[in-house]
Amino acid sequence: MITDRPSIGGPPMVKIDGDKVRKFRESMELTQLYLATAVGVTTDTISRWENRRYPTIKKENALKLAEALEVSLEEILEDHETGLQEEKIKEEQQETDESDENRLPKMFTIRPLLILTLVCGVIISGAFWWSFFGHETINITAYRFLPPHAAPGLPFPVIISVETDHVGSLSLILRESVPQECTSIEADPAFTAIDEKTGDLKWIYQTDMQKITFCYLAAINPGAGLEKELQFEGTVTVRKGRSTTTSIKGPNTLRLSPLHWADANGDKKIDDEEILTVYDELGKMKDINFGIEQIEDIWSENGYRWDEKTKKFVVMP
């Protein structure tokens, strides 16, 4: 059940079905920790949502929850009919309460006091929360290292370097939208999810470091036409009190051409500066095979050429 109308002075709220959430999560073999990290809440909160029948939560959180479960928002909401029945029961209960109030004048005097106390409690808690967490702004920067060009069918690396001024533990969600012509192969750290339809990549990562490097290897479909330009874009979201989202800066265009990705100036050789860049940027990525042997061969020999038949680079002796 969606209530786009915000609760008094608050954000829009929705009623979710705890059972459905649990079933979706279990069918996807996800942990409560995963959901908690994806939504930006604690595992206790996820447990509470699952165990209560129709908990009312922020619509913003419900959307994130649905996204993490890879379902639409409607699929995790309380059924409309069940909701109506619930409403009816509530209304009936309210009527009974009201009639009780008419009969019991004491309740009439106690209730406003109770409500006033609750409102005061909420305001004080809110002010307390705001004073501790509300002012915290996390500065975050993300930079993408993308080769200027790559040949169809051959893998190339993409590095995303994320830096933050926050000291201590932090959860972040990195989203990278890759072109349709591109297929992701492997990543370090490993992908948390790959969207089957769009091929978009997602990492959910918890860290206490201020600099994190994400690297993935991708390849352009061999059938893609040369000289085409492909666009990459992505965002990083961090959560600590409030969420901060920033777009990934740096190069975002890759041209399809018969040039090696490490040959930055396109002179069909890999010079000293280019091989040093490869080692500096990718040296720490031990688990990613980005073809360093061939890069070293090209560097130590007299360059390379593109073989149209085999669709591979040939080292020039």
Added chain:
Amino acid sequence: MLNPKTSGNLAVFVGALLLTILPMQVCAGDLVFAEYISSEGQKIVMELEIQSPAPNTVIVIQHLPKGTGIKQSDPPFDKYNPKRCEAKWLLRKVKPGTLRISMEITGSVKAGEIRGEVRYKDPSTGRMSKIHVSP
């Protein structure tokens, strides 16, 4: 004229200032120092002193007189261009400390006949640095 107490304080202040500035100069300068330990005859030895933070990878280039080759080297060179009489070493996963490159050449050379070069990228700025080494 300064009294002895004031001049003593001044000396301490200047000393402390120098101690603060001198290490800063080292950091701001080259991260790699290189010199020839042996540069004559058939054996050439170059020593590299790597500062912290160490560059991830270092390239060492040795230029030799025309017609001179390398019989063997430790570590083995990665690239040799006979036209230019130039050998290259790609030193990977470099750590702070001392590195030594020694080579045995075909023929004998005099000190002024050889020269070397060291190339690396500063890990904090990503800027390429080139150091020329002469005997």
